[in-house]
Amino acid sequence: MDALAELYAIRVADLVVGFGRQTVLDHLSLDVHRGEILGLVGASGGGKSVLMRTIIGLIPKQSGHIEVMGHDTERGFGSARASVAATWGILFQQGALFSSLTARQNVQFPLREMLDMSEKLQDEIATAKLEMVGIGPDDWDKFPAQLSGGMTKRVALARALALDPSIVFLDEPTSGLDPIAAGDFDQLIKTLQTTLGLTVFMVTHDLASLNVVCDRVAALADGKIVAVGPMHDLLQSEHPWVRAYFHGKRSAMLQPKQD
Amino acid sequence: MGPAVSVAPVLDAHTDGDTLELKPTGAWIATNSKSMERLSDDVAPQIAAAKSLTIDMAEIGEIDTIGAWVLEKLSRSAAQAGRTAQFKGISGNYAELIDEVRQLNRRGPTPHPKPNPIIAKLDQIGRSAWSATADIAVFLEMLGALGAALLGVLRRPRSLRLTSLTYQVYRVGWQAIPIMVLITFLIGAIIAQQGIFHFRKFGAESYVVDMVAILVLREIGVLIVAIMVAGRSGSAYTAELGSMKMREEIDALSTMGLDPVEVLILPRIIALVIALPILAFIGSMAALYGGMLTAWFYGGMQPSVFIARLHEAVSLNSFQVGMWKAPFMALVIGIVACSEGLRVKGSAESLGLQTTTSVVKSIFLVIVLDGMFAVFFASIGM
Ligand SMILES: Nc1ncnc2c1ncn2[C@@H]1O[C@H](COP(=O)(O)OP(=O)(O)O)[C@@H](O)[C@H]1O
Ligand SMILES: [Mg+2]
Numbered sequence: 001m002d003a004l005a006e007l008y009a010i011r012v013a014d015l016v017v018g019f020g021r022q023t024v025l026d027h028l029s030l031d032v033h034r035g036e037i038l039g040l041v042g043a044s045g046g047g048k049s050v051l052m053r054t055i056i057g058l059i060p061k062q063s064g065h066i067e068v069m070g071h072d073t074e075r076g077f078g079s080a081r082a083s084v085a086a087t088w089g090i091l092f093q094q095g096a097l098f099s100s101l102t103a104r105q106n107v108q109f110p111l112r113e114m115l116d117m118s119e120k121l122q123d124e125i126a127t128a129k130l131e132m133v134g135i136g137p138d139d140w141d142k143f144p145a146q147l148s149g150g151m152t153k154r155v156a157l158a159r160a161l162a163l164d165p166s167i168v169f170l171d172e173p174t175s176g177l178d179p180i181a182a183g184d185f186d187q188l189i190k191t192l193q194t195t196l197g198l199t200v201f202m203v204t205h206d207l208a209s210l211n212v213v214c215d216r217v218a219a220l221a222d223g224k225i226v227a228v229g230p231m232h233d234l235l236q237s238e239h240p241w242v243r244a245y246f247h248g249k250r251s252a253m254l255q256p257k258q259d
Numbered sequence: 260m261g262p263a264v265s266v267a268p269v270l271d272a273h274t275d276g277d278t279l280e281l282k283p284t285g286a287w288i289a290t291n292s293k294s295m296e297r298l299s300d301d302v303a304p305q306i307a308a309a310k311s312l313t314i315d316m317a318e319i320g321e322i323d324t325i326g327a328w329v330l331e332k333l334s335r336s337a338a339q340a341g342r343t344a345q346f347k348g349i350s351g352n353y354a355e356l357i358d359e360v361r362q363l364n365r366r367g368p369t370p371h372p373k374p375n376p377i378i379a380k381l382d383q384i385g386r387s388a389w390s391a392t393a394d395i396a397v398f399l400e401m402l403g404a405l406g407a408a409l410l411g412v413l414r415r416p417r418s419l420r421l422t423s424l425t426y427q428v429y430r431v432g433w434q435a436i437p438i439m440v441l442i443t444f445l446i447g448a449i450i451a452q453q454g455i456f457h458f459r460k461f462g463a464e465s466y467v468v469d470m471v472a473i474l475v476l477r478e479i480g481v482l483i484v485a486i487m488v489a490g491r492s493g494s495a496y497t498a499e500l501g502s503m504k505m506r507e508e509i510d511a512l513s514t515m516g517l518d519p520v521e522v523l524i525l526p527r528i529i530a531l532v533i534a535l536p537i538l539a540f541i542g543s544m545a546a547l548y549g550g551m552l553t554a555w556f557y558g559g560m561q562p563s564v565f566i567a568r569l570h571e572a573v574s575l576n577s578f579q580v581g582m583w584k585a586p587f588m589a590l591v592i593g594i595v596a597c598s599e600g601l602r603v604k605g606s607a608e609s610l611g612l613q614t615t616t617s618v619v620k621s622i623f624l625v626i627v628l629d630g631m632f633a634v635f636f637a638s639i640g641m
Contacts, residue, residue: 100606115289115290116293117293117325121329124332127364128324128328131362136366137367144606145605163289164323191355194355196356
């Protein structure tokens with residue numbers, strides 16, 4: 001592993017992705033440091049999910065270069081991909097829980113498939129992870145169809161964290177959660193980052209999350225990263241879209257009124 | 260971040276008076292779960308023997324939630340046996356993780372009382388018997404809803420979804436023609452070949468025309484086509500409606516004040532009722548054609564002879580019998596397919612299950628219906 005791969009968890013350079021005639025990502029570059037929490041903001045339909053899915057190799061890129069933990073994610077599906085897959089956890093925007101497994105079995109699934117451990121330990125780890133994300137014992141044996149939207153998100157997070165990955169991709173993790181749960185969620189992510197050195201790539205519109213947990217924030221507009229840096233740098237940014245995002249009516253409501 | 264290579268976990272145990280001190284070192288992480296479990300099993304007897312337990316975390320190399328949980332379990336097992344257990348030397352980084360893990364798995368799910376096995380078995384039998392009647396109820400309910408929707412459409416003909424209906428007729432009718440023609444053609448040919456082969460022994464080859472014509476027109480033509488339609492279009496209906504149900508599309512329709520039966524189901528079933536008789540007709544013709552070609556090439560019977568014989572053998576009755584059955588079979592297939600689709604629950608598995616059920620049930624019912632028609636037509640002398 002070279003020095004750059006030691007420093008960066010994700011390196012995206014000059015990435016172009018599109019569907020048919022539509023170009024969604026247009027020569028986009030972005031680096032994510034190891035152990036940091038990076039928040040990605042952008043307009044709805046701006047290509048945030050597409051960027052995340054391209055990084056993890058689900059959408060083919062047209063050109064550019066992507067590395068996750070020093071591995072090219074597009075190349076190779078078989079064992080090379082499995083070894084990368086063991087180091088990351090992914091929370092999809094819609095949860096993507098396996099509908100025929102209960103919440104507990106969903107979390108057990110990666111443990112059973114990827115690790116060598118007794119069934120009892122699998123079960124304990126699964127319930128521990130579910131509790132960490134705030135799913136109580138009465139909901140462990142429910143099927144995804146029986147869970148609320150916010151609960152689905154949390155079970156999906158528990159599944160993403162099951163293997164104690166070194167990097168997690170979260171697509172709008174706190175949307176659909178009540179503010180208390182969202183706060184707990186932020187706290188959990190922060191704890192995992194400080195204790196496990198977790199790298200987090202998080203698509204979010206939650207200004208509180210951006211403020212509290214993100215080390216850096218990247219703004220995606222017109223298919224490019226137009227600004228990246230700590231939150232207060234972005235607040236100073238001159239880019240019109242970034243200004244509109246952080247200084248619009250909605251965000252102004254969060255600041256205390258100054259009269 | 261430490262280097263990616265992980266050292267094997269080690270658990271040093273030494274006794275100090277009554278106190279057992281455990282000192283984990285190395286990497287206590289997910290990929291080492293097997294050895295972590297073994298290590299913790301190995302010290303279990305020592306923990307049972309000691310009066311108190313200390314876990315010294317000072318020299319641990321790496322730890323994640325799985326490693327922390329294995330260690331926490333050791334301390335918990337000691338605590339449960341009434342001994343004192345504590346962690347010490349936790350470095351700042353890991354303190355929060357250990358704290359977090361110590362809170363976990365303290366509560367189990369509310370236990371459900373286990374029912375008596377005999378009663379459980381009886382309960383199960385009762386439920387499956389009940390579900391058989393429920394099946395009939397579901398069928399009748401759909402028939403009723405369909406009747407109501409049809410009445411609504413008759414009262415306001417403009418509310419019939421014509422676009423949808425045409426599209427469905429195109430899908431289940433027009434697009435099905437090639438495969439139906441191919442299969443019925445082959446079946447007609449096979450029947451004729453078998454007939455010629457066996458009738459030849461009695462010198463009664465010419466009766467093969469009677470056999471092919473009556474079998475195909477009265478029974479096989481419509482039955483084969485109905486079975487094919489159940490497998491081809493019935494299953495598609497169930498899967499479509501089922502996945503709409505799963506994604507709450509049907510709920511969305513009804514909250515907009517629209518009747519899902521009228522919008523989704525009525526056009527589909529009407530399309531089947533229109534398409535199946537046409538397919539049955541085309542299928543029967545193809546089967547006769549197959550029979551004729553076989554008679555010609557295999558039995559040496561000139562087509563003109565075949566056709567002349569056909570005129571004598573078939574009355575309009577046979578043809579009518581076949582055609583009368585077709586719309587009823589279409590109705591049964593449509594109702595079963597749609598009501599099974601609406602019974603899909605949230606999971607992908609239930610979608611598969613309901614689709615299978617739909618096909619099996621509609622084929623079964625089509626055959627039962629065919630039998631009932633046979634009795635009926637015999638009793639009225641057709
Ligand atoms: N599989 C796909 N096929 C075609 N277009 C897609 C696909 N996925 C996303 N898009 C398009 O790409 C754009 C970005 O979508 P997305 O990344 O999901 O937005 P968001 O930033 O809200 O997550 C949208 O215009 C969307 O329509
Ligand atoms: Mg998205």
